[in-house]
Structures are given as structure tokens and as C-alpha cells.
Amino acid sequence: xxxxxxxxxxxxxxxxxxxxxxxxxxxxxxxxxxxxxxxxxxxxxxxxxxxxxxxxxxxxxxxxxxxxxxxxxxxxxxxxxxxxxxxxxxxxxxxxxxxxxxxxxxxxxxxxxxxxxxxxxxxxxxxxxxxxxxxxxxxxxxxxxxxxxxxxxxxxxxxxxxxxxxxxxxxxxxxxxxxxxxxxxxxxxxxxxxxxxxxxxxxxxxxxxxxxxxxxxxxxxxxxxxxxxxxxxxxxxxxxxxxxxxxxxxxxxxxxxxxxxxxxxxxxxxxxxxxxxxxxxx
Amino acid sequence: xxxxxxxxxxxxxxxxxxxxxxxxxxxxxxxxxxxxxxxxxxxxxxxxxxxxxxxxxxxxxxxxxxxxxxxxxxxxxxxxxxxxxxxxxxxxxxxxxxxxxxxxxxxxxxxxxxxxxxxxxxxxxxxxxxxxxxxxxxxxxxxxxxxxxxxxxxxxxxxxxxxxxxxxxxxxxxxxxxxxxxxxxxxxxxxxxxxxxxxxxxxxxxxxxxxxxxxxxxxxxxxxxxxxxxxxxxxxxxxxxxxxxxxxxxxxxxxxxxxxxxxxxxxxxxxxxxxxxxxxxx
Numbered sequence: 001x002x003x004x005x006x007x008x009x010x011x012x013x014x015x016x017x018x019x020x021x022x023x024x025x026x027x028x029x030x031x032x033x034x035x036x037x038x039x040x041x042x043x044x045x046x047x048x049x050x051x052x053x054x055x056x057x058x059x060x061x062x063x064x065x066x067x068x069x070x071x072x073x074x075x076x077x078x079x080x081x082x083x084x085x086x087x088x089x090x091x092x093x094x095x096x097x098x099x100x101x102x103x104x105x106x107x108x109x110x111x112x113x114x115x116x117x118x119x120x121x122x123x124x125x126x127x128x129x130x131x132x133x134x135x136x137x138x139x140x141x142x143x144x145x146x147x148x149x150x151x152x153x154x155x156x157x158x159x160x161x162x163x164x165x166x167x168x169x170x171x172x173x174x175x176x177x178x179x180x181x182x183x184x185x186x187x188x189x190x191x192x193x194x195x196x197x198x199x200x201x202x203x204x205x206x207x208x209x210x211x212x213x214x215x216x217x218x219x220x221x222x223x224x225x226x227x228x229x230x231x232x233x234x235x236x237x238x239x240x241x242x243x244x245x246x247x248x249x250x251x252x253x254x255x256x257x258x259x260x261x262x263x264x265x266x267x268x269x270x271x272x273x274x275x276x277x278x279x280x281x282x
Numbered sequence: 283x284x285x286x287x288x289x290x291x292x293x294x295x296x297x298x299x300x301x302x303x304x305x306x307x308x309x310x311x312x313x314x315x316x317x318x319x320x321x322x323x324x325x326x327x328x329x330x331x332x333x334x335x336x337x338x339x340x341x342x343x344x345x346x347x348x349x350x351x352x353x354x355x356x357x358x359x360x361x362x363x364x365x366x367x368x369x370x371x372x373x374x375x376x377x378x379x380x381x382x383x384x385x386x387x388x389x390x391x392x393x394x395x396x397x398x399x400x401x402x403x404x405x406x407x408x409x410x411x412x413x414x415x416x417x418x419x420x421x422x423x424x425x426x427x428x429x430x431x432x433x434x435x436x437x438x439x440x441x442x443x444x445x446x447x448x449x450x451x452x453x454x455x456x457x458x459x460x461x462x463x464x465x466x467x468x469x470x471x472x473x474x475x476x477x478x479x480x481x482x483x484x485x486x487x488x489x490x491x492x493x494x495x496x497x498x499x500x501x502x503x504x505x506x507x508x509x510x511x512x513x514x515x516x517x518x519x520x521x522x523x524x525x526x527x528x529x530x531x532x533x534x535x536x537x538x539x540x541x542x543x544x545x546x547x548x549x550x551x552x553x554x555x556x557x558x559x560x561x562x563x564x
Binding site: 006009106107108109112131132135139142161162165166167 | 284288291292294376387388389390391392393394395396413414417418421422424443444446447448449450451
């Protein structure tokens with residue numbers, strides 16, 4: 001991968017990277033199109049497909065995370081992607097392992113502020129896995145531009161911080177969330193939503209709509225009250241449980257006491273056994 | 283720096299980096315010559331000069347560490363170095379700071395195994411500062427080859443591990459320690475050694491020579507005994523205090539119980555107020 005991309009750089013081509021965990025949907029394809037737009041016709045677009053074990057906790061869905069490389073490649077071929085980079089665990093982590101005394105892998109990239117909130121509370125080692133694997137992918141693919149999805153907004157904010165702090169020569173683009181017709185944010189994990197759970201899952205979209213509507217009625221509302229209203233709405237669905245809802249400044253992720261226009265809302269909801277996240281600027 | 287080095291890459295030039303803290307001596311110049319040898323006449327050699335605050339503990343010699351950029355630049359001009367990269371603290375760490383709640387800098391590169399021993403015991407946050415700043419320098423200078431000194435052997439081993447684990451597209455070269463006529467390893471900190479301390483400082487060289495000699499007499503010696511002998515020799519000097527001496531496998535830094543040919547010896551000694559390190563393969 002490095003040999004190829006170093007050649008691309010020598011040839012003067014701009015290189016775009018879309019890091020994914022595969023099982024692609026329209027959301028991913030919109031990132032691919034954004035990458036193509038950024039690097040131009042003569043540029044090179046690489047999509048990485050890698051379900052990174054170090055960002056999953058032991059109890060999470062690493063082993064059952066949906067995978068379909070053949071279908072993914074067919075979709076990306078249609079999009080005119082130049083390279084699909086799909087390394088194995090053994091290639092990414094020497095000794096094929098990610099913990100315990102036996103592993104030979106011992107270097108991590110850690111972001112210590114932005115990664116403490118929200119997803120970092122529910123998934124304590126998650127972002128350490130993300131920053132480490134994204135640093136690896138940046139060094140392997142050597143992109144000029146990398147495109148991330150707005151749905152994983154905290155992740156994108158942390159990657160931006162990592163790029164700035166560690167001086168990666170990469171421009172980070174965050175592209176809008178793509179939604180199903182009923183407003184559910186596209187996610188590979190939506191595949192888990194069977195029967196009525198699929199309908200219940202639209203409650204994340206409805207919760208954000210309710211916050212928008214509340215802000216239309218009054219210019220400033222206490223975060224505490226909006227949180228309580230959100231919880232009530234979420235838990236009106238029989239199989240939905242609110243993990244967190246936060247209102248915060250987009251750049252610093254600092255929580256606000258009073259919510260007004262421009263504040264970001266983010267929430268995580270477990271529907272059945274599936275954990276879904278969404279976020280939007282109010 | 284990135285704009286320049288990206289142009290070099292487009293032009294097909296190989297790029298070499300020698301990271302230093304300045305106040306250069308013959309040891310540094312030998313690294314510069316090694317870098318030139320590796321990238322060739324048409325290649326580009328960059329020397330970075332940066333006294334990195336994050337690798338010093340509060341009680342250490344960060345503020346009094348010797349600096350002389352003008353003299354350094356004159357020396358490097360003579361060596362035909364292409365660029366001296368000497369960033370300020372404000373350029374390297376946003377908000378000019380490296381700790382406390384006020385700083386905006388929050389991403390670190392951490393190596394969690396090799397950095398626990400030896401220097402990592404005496405200087406617990408040292409290597410985290412080193413790996414972070416070297417990652418930054420790699421991303422800023424984008425070298426194909428980086429040259430480190432054998433005197434900082436543990437540092438070089440950790441950088442190699444970081445490069446492998448995070449897939450930096452950089453070849454790490456470790457060049458031999460350059461010594462004064464009496465065997466003292468060259469170091470910017472030797473400047474601190476006044477009067478008889480300069481003579482006493484040769485005890486590191488003498489301690490390694492004694493270990494070599496002991497191994498000539500018997501093929502295998504217990505590390506415990508060699509450590510005791512080393513301590514005795516070091517403390518025969520009135521102003522010298524042994525910080526540590528270790529015998530270990532070079533790649534893993536794993537201590538050995540019995541010392542034989544091929545084992546590495548490393549030691550740190552405080553002479554007066556100056557902490558000196560040295561190491562050698564037996």
C-alpha cells in the first residue's frame with residue numbers, strides 16, 4: 001500500500017482515504033463521492049475496510065459485526081474507487097493479538113480530553129483503538145485528504161484533534177449523515193434491527209426533531225430539561241433505552257447548561273440489543 | 283516544512299531526518315553523515331533542533347539544557363545539510379503548553395512495554411514525550427530514513443517499535459556512539475562536567491570495559507554479580523552514584539539472569555549533578 005501511494009505522490013496525484021469497517025451502505029458511498037470530489041479525476045481514492053478489534057470491548061459485537069467484502073468491492077468498483085485496502089488482523093497487529101502479555105504490539109495513539117465524554121464514557125477503550133488504527137491507516141495509505149462521517153461526530157472531532165496535535169499531513173473532511181426515508185441514520189448495525197425494532201429505532205430522529213421544535217418555541221432551554229424530555233420520549237418505545245444524551249459546543253465537546261441555536265445534540269440509544277448513535281447541530 | 287518535503291518527494295528525492303535537541307557535537311555530525319550516505323547526493327537531509335519540553339520532568343534540566351542555534355547552524359552548513367528545522371514550543375504545542383487544564387494539546391503516542399524499563403523507571407514520562415515528538419517530527423518532515431544515536435539505545439529501540447506498530451513509512455537507522463579520546467560518550471550534557479567531574483565521568487566507560495574483561499575470563503556470569511561489581515566500581519568515584527545498570531536482550535529489553543556474549547549492558551550514572559547514560563553489546 002505504501003509503495004503504491006508513494007508512487008502516486010511522485011506522480012503528483014492527490015490521494016483520498018475513506019476509512020470504513022465495511023458492510024457498506026449509501027452513507028459510506030457518499031463519503032467515497034466526497035473523497036473523489038476532493039482529489040479530482042486524476043486523484044486516487046482508497047477505501048480501507050477493516051473491522052478493528054482494538055476499538056471493541058470484549059462484550060461488544062466485534063465477532064458478529066457484519067462483513068461482506070465481496071459485495072463491498074462490487075459497490076466500490078461501481079464508484080470508481082482506485083484501491084480497496086482490506087488488511088488482515090495479522091497484518092495490522094503483529095502476533096495477531098491486541099492484548100495480554102503475549103502480544104508484541106505495544107504502541108498506541110491516545111487522545112486524552114475529547115475522548116473522555118459521551119462514547120468514551122460508555123466505551124472506555126474505544127477511542128484509543130480508533131486513534132491508533134486511524135494513525136496506522138494514515139501511515140499506510142498516506143492520504144492528502146481523509147473523509148469521515150458526521151454520524152460518528154465525536155470520532156471525527158477526535159481525529160481532527162489527533163491530526164492537528166501530531167501534525168499528520170492530512171486534511172480531515174466530515175461529510176453529512178445519510179438517512180433512510182424515515183430519518184434513521186444509515187449504519188451497518190441497522191442490519192441487526194428486526195421486526196418492530198426497526199420502527200422503534202426512528203426514535204433517535206424523533207428525539208432530535210423534538211429538540212429542534214422546542215428551540216423554535218423558546219430561544220434558550222436548560223439542557224437538564226431537554227435531557228429529561230429526550231429520556232421520556234426515548235423510553236416511550238418499549239425496547240429502547242437511553243444510554244446518553246448530551247448538549248455541547250461542537251469544537252470542544254464542552255457540555256452547555258443552556259441550549260440555544262448552534263449547540264450540538266448527540267445521543268446513544270440501545271434498541272433491543274443494538275446500540276445506535278446520532279447527532280445534529282440544533 | 284511539509285510543503286517543502288512534499289515537493290522533494292514529488293521530485294523523487296529521498297529524505298533523511300536527524301532529530302536532535304541541538305548543542306551539536308561530533309556524535310550528531312556522525313548521524314548527519316550517515317543520513318547523507320543513506321539518501322545520496324541527490325537526497326535531502328533535514329536536521330531538527332528542538333528541546334522538547336514534554337520529555338523532561340519538572341525537576342529535570344529543560345530550562346538550563348544548553349542551546350546555541352547559531353553555532354549549530356554553522357556546523358550543519360559545513361556538513362551540507364539541506365534544512366535545519368527548529369520549531370518553537372508554540373508551533374509544536376498549541377497554546378504553548380504541555381500540561382494542565384488550559385492546554386489544548388491532548389494527543390500522545392505511548393509505547394507501553396519497552397518504555398517501562400531502565401530510563402522509563404528513572405524518568406516515568408520521558409518516553410511518552412519522546413514518542414510523541416518524534417511522531418510529530420516524522421509527520422512534519424516526512425522522512426524516508428531517520429537516524430538515531432546508539433547512545434540513546436532504549437530510545438532508538440522504542441522508536442523502532444513505534445515505527446513498526448504505527449506503520450510510519452520511515453526506515454530507522456541506529457548509528458554507533460561517538461566517544462571522546464578517553465572513552466566518554468559524547469553528549470551535550472558533558473558540558474556540565476567541570477573540574478574533576480569530567481575525569482570521574484569516564485567511569486561509565488571503565489565499567490563497560492570491566493564487564494567485557496570479566497566475560498573474557500568466564501563465558502557466563504550472573505547478572506547479579508556483574509551488577510554488584512559495576513556498582514562497586516562506579517561508587518569508587520567520590521561524586522558518582524549508580525542510577526541503574528541492566529543486562530538484557532537487545533530487541534525485547536528483557537533482562538537476563540546470566541550474562542554472555544551478545545547481551546547488552548546499559549547504565550545510568552549521576553556524576554555531580556549530571557546524569558549520564560551509556561550502553562554497549564558485550
